[in-house]
Amino acid sequence: MTGAANPLDLRGRRFLVTGAASGIGLATALLLSRLGGQLVVIDSNPEGLARALSMFEGNGHVSHCYDLRKLDEIPSLLMEVSASGGPLFGLVHAAGLSCIQPLRLLDPSSYHDVLRVNTEAALALARGFQHKKVADPAGGSIVFLASVMALVGSPGAVAYGMTKGAVTGLVKSLAVELATRGIRVNCVAPGFVKTPMFERVSSLWDAEQRVQVEAAHPLGLGEPEDVANSIVFLLADTGRWITGSVLVVDGGYTAR
Amino acid sequence: MEDFYAKLADILEVEEVKPNDVLRQFENWDSLTALSILATLDASYGVNLTAMELRKINTAAELAATVENRRK
Numbered sequence: 001m002t003g004a005a006n007p008l009d010l011r012g013r014r015f016l017v018t019g020a021a022s023g024i025g026l027a028t029a030l031l032l033s034r035l036g037g038q039l040v041v042i043d044s045n046p047e048g049l050a051r052a053l054s055m056f057e058g059n060g061h062v063s064h065c066y067d068l069r070k071l072d073e074i075p076s077l078l079m080e081v082s083a084s085g086g087p088l089f090g091l092v093h094a095a096g097l098s099c100i101q102p103l104r105l106l107d108p109s110s111y112h113d114v115l116r117v118n119t120e121a122a123l124a125l126a127r128g129f130q131h132k133k134v135a136d137p138a139g140g141s142i143v144f145l146a147s148v149m150a151l152v153g154s155p156g157a158v159a160y161g162m163t164k165g166a167v168t169g170l171v172k173s174l175a176v177e178l179a180t181r182g183i184r185v186n187c188v189a190p191g192f193v194k195t196p197m198f199e200r201v202s203s204l205w206d207a208e209q210r211v212q213v214e215a216a217h218p219l220g221l222g223e224p225e226d227v228a229n230s231i232v233f234l235l236a237d238t239g240r241w242i243t244g245s246v247l248v249v250d251g252g253y254t255a256r
Numbered sequence: 257m258e259d260f261y262a263k264l265a266d267i268l269e270v271e272e273v274k275p276n277d278v279l280r281q282f283e284n285w286d287s288l289t290a291l292s293i294l295a296t297l298d299a300s301y302g303v304n305l306t307a308m309e310l311r312k313i314n315t316a317a318e319l320a321a322t323v324e325n326r327r328k
Contacts, residue, residue: 101291102289104267104269104292105295155291156288203307204291204295204306205307206287206308207308
């Protein structure tokens with residue numbers, strides 16, 4: 001048997017988390033800090049980032065206010081992060097945009113930003129991460145956020161499902177391509193989780209629809225920490241033989 | 257706001273929407289149509305209306321007035 005006594009011990013490892021100002025990104029960053037990880041957190045919301053930074057345990061965490069729609073500059077951002085603070089062991093792309101619109105309103109401009117942030121930024125982040133000056137020479141682990149909407153359907157979720165379905169496709173080939181470098185690539189597919197994004201989406205539902213959505217989760221709606229636990233499991237040595245997988249974390253939403 | 261009724265007609269897939277038309281009486285009114293209206297109000301006028309609020313609105317004119325008020 002090999003490995004550390006505690007495979008969740010993250011001391012001495014550096015992690016980049018996008019969307020870390022709120023929701024699943026924040027819960028993930030918090031948990032990583034509690035396990036000894038050092039953080040580079042990214043979000044487009046400066047106040048949220050400052051608040052997040054004050055919540056983390058340990059020292060040496062840094063934040064970058066960045067708009068992930070600027071795809072071209074993402075690899076150089078990761079290079080800068082690594083040059084100034086050391087290589088990265090893990091990457092979590094938790095930033096995301098929702099898009100709940102019926103097909104009849106889906107002209108390309110309505111989902112352009114959603115595709116950019118949810119999918120294309122994931123690819124750009126992976127491209128930046130794999131650079132030999134960025135990824136930890138000992139190996140690394142990338143976790144993207146897919147969704148149950150990548151696996152099953154719902155009215156109004158066409159564009160969102162498309163962006164998240166593409167993430168599951170991205171993960172497969174990246175996992176194979178980066179395996180020789182010791183970099184694992186996985187994603188989680190959460191059900192409906194009580195986050196600020198969920199609050200925005202659920203305001204479009206009437207009371208009856210909200211009850212239906214809750215009832216569709218045999219274990220009830222999720223908390224951000226429920227998804228963060230799974231992300232950290234994949235990032236840490238607990239997930240060291242897992243790559244190219246889609247871990248469904250949905251309270252049973254897709255079990256029916 | 258001059259294109260408000262045209263946008264509504266587009267979503268409801270009819271030739272024209274008049275101020276006194278009752279939203280729920282359009283043939284293809286359903287939860288997806290309601291969702292389309294909410295999404296359009298947000299994208300076109302920056303007005304965030306909830307499904308519960310839309311439910312209380314009866315006519316196209318009432319919806320127009322609500323949007324006008326929220327934009328102020």
